[in-house]
Amino acid sequence: MAIKNYQIKEGKNSITIKNMEDFNPKHIFECGQAFRWKLEEDESYTLISQGRLLNVKKEKDDIVFKGTNLQEFSQIWYNYFDLGRDYGLIKKTLSKDPILKKAILYADGIRILRQEPFETIISFIISANNQIPRIKNSIEIISENYGERLDSHLGTYYSFPSAEELGRLEVGAFKEVSRVGFRAERIIETSKIIDKREIDLDSLYKTSKNQGKETLMQLPGVGPKVSECILLFAFSKGDAFPVDTWVKRVMEHFYLKKESKLKEIEEFGAKKFGKLAGYAQQYLFYYAREEKIGK
């Protein structure tokens, strides 16, 4: 078995992709889309998704994936990392804009993941008016307390719990354990709605971004920004353009040149970058944070 456009070396419970372009674990991890990749002492990252563990490490021009084999990789992780997407082309197109050309230099090797919908929804509900260390901490606590334990030679990790598991919890107890504060009620309510299939998450893979947004915003705790994040980071809606405080700063600084409303910025981004708005957002976000632009 081989994977199109990739040169693969199979190892014992690992595979290596040789000369892999557009794959920088640090940038993928730190561009704001995911909260659970764990940085190990050897600079590798371990992640858990769909009940599976994977360890990823960049070694010069190669990427080593431990804890998997070619069969599983092509079935699960290929899709998770969206390896069929041509980032060379995306970067080439976006580089016509001089500001993005520079941003891409900072954030080369970013990829937008296809994360699990339920985990992504809850993670971004937690992100509201919150700080990254706290967001990560809460997600970790929730997984350890309500998720499933997985032991492997990579270590012990916990999967993110299902909607069914979170939906049956009592708000007060959950709040005390998770430290999510006022977001606790929103999380439990959203879990119940999803568990009861009152909204159909699978349908969101097929619908337009705007339709998906309308659906997601029915969930408590999911507003304009969080829904754009979910659509981009779980459902690959490349035309989504989440405007958080960093993107607001960078857009005002370089493009709008004035104090602007979130909605205004979102519309500007969607119009300027079109189908690639989400990718542009990722490069700009990383650039803004690295350079502390506008702060």
Next chain:
DNA sequence: CGGCAGGTTAGTC
């Protein structure tokens, strides 16, 4: 040490 954070909501106008 206190203001404030990768927003949403409910309540005003």
Next chain:
DNA sequence: GACTAACCTGCC
């Protein structure tokens, strides 16, 4: 519709 305070908690 557009605008604004309040919100848990613990980081910076």
